Amino acid sequence: MTAGPVSLDIDGLLTRTPTVRHRLDLSRPVPRPLIAQCLQLALHAPNGGNRQNWRFLVIDDPETRAGIALHYRAASDAYLAATPPEALSEKAVAGVRHLADQLHRVPVLVLAGIRGRLPHDATLAQQSGFFGSVYPALWSFMLAARSRGLGTALTTAHLAHEREVAALVGIPADAFTQVALVAVGYTTGDCGFRPTPRQPLHDVVSWNGWRS
Numbered sequence: 001m002t003a004g005p006v007s008l009d010i011d012g013l014l015t016r017t018p019t020v021r022h023r024l025d026l027s028r029p030v031p032r033p034l035i036a037q038c039l040q041l042a043l044h045a046p047n048g049g050n051r052q053n054w055r056f057l058v059i060d061d062p063e064t065r066a067g068i069a070l071h072y073r074a075a076s077d078a079y080l081a082a083t084p085p086e087a088l089s090e091k092a093v094a095g096v097r098h099l100a101d102q103l104h105r106v107p108v109l110v111l112a113g114i115r116g117r118l119p120h121d122a123t124l125a126q127q128s129g130f131f132g133s134v135y136p137a138l139w140s141f142m143l144a145a146r147s148r149g150l151g152t153a154l155t156t157a158h159l160a161h162e163r164e165v166a167a168l169v170g171i172p173a174d175a176f177t178q179v180a181l182v183a184v185g186y187t188t189g190d191c192g193f194r195p196t197p198r199q200p201l202h203d204v205v206s207w208n209g210w211r212s
């Protein structure tokens with residue numbers, strides 16, 4: 001059984017929008033207008049200088065998804081091989097592996113990028129402004145998708161093969177930088193989802209003085 005739209009208030013959406021890997025419905029197509037609605041909402045996100053240099057490539061063509069999935073799988077395997085066992089729980093590893101194994105079957109992939117390439121000596125402000133001009137929109141997209149019964153997984157693993165993926169989908173890689181790939185599908189079963197587990201507020205927030 002797959003889920004439909006969910007009724008969550010804003011606090012519910014913010015706390016109950018997990019990365020969905022095992023519970024993506026791989027057999028139910030996602031209508032294009034639904035993705036377009038979510039992207040339309042995402043375009044209201046803050047971005048540096050309101051330049052809106054972002055680009056979003058929506059991929060639902062099976063052949064292209066399969067091509068991207070091959071690169072994703074290779075990059076993800078390399079990432080897991082290089083990650084010390086204590087850094088990721090068994091469950092987390094299983095989730096990452098599952099998505100890598102099934103990515104070609106995920107109904108929609110949204111590849112986000114931004115115009116330009118950072119120089120190698122880019123300042124911290126340039127780096128933050130560059131990538132940070134896309135992430136708020138991606139999170140808005142994920143929240144909008146969630147409210148429509150869709151699950152998402154924000155990923156960056158394939159960026160180790162950025163050039164190959166650029167060639168595959170026709171991105172001029174000297175002019176645009178890829179930022180992330182979001183896997184999208186309907187969620188299966190009960191899509192209530194618990195609040196995503198996070199550290200307690202007092203461990204990470206301080207007032208009027210930085211706590212390391």
Ligand SMILES: Cc1cc2nc3c(=O)[nH]c(=O)nc-3n(C[C@H](O)[C@H](O)[C@H](O)COP(=O)(O)O)c2cc1C
Nearest residue numbers: 017018019095096099153154155156157158196197
């Ligand atoms: C910048 C960024 C990169 C990520 N890259 C990947 C990835 O390549 N593969 C993946 O399976 N998950 C990826 N994730 C998802 C995180 O693993 C996930 O957000 C985190 O484990 C917390 O889980 P939750 O989103 O379900 O709360 C990424 C998340 C972010 C914010």
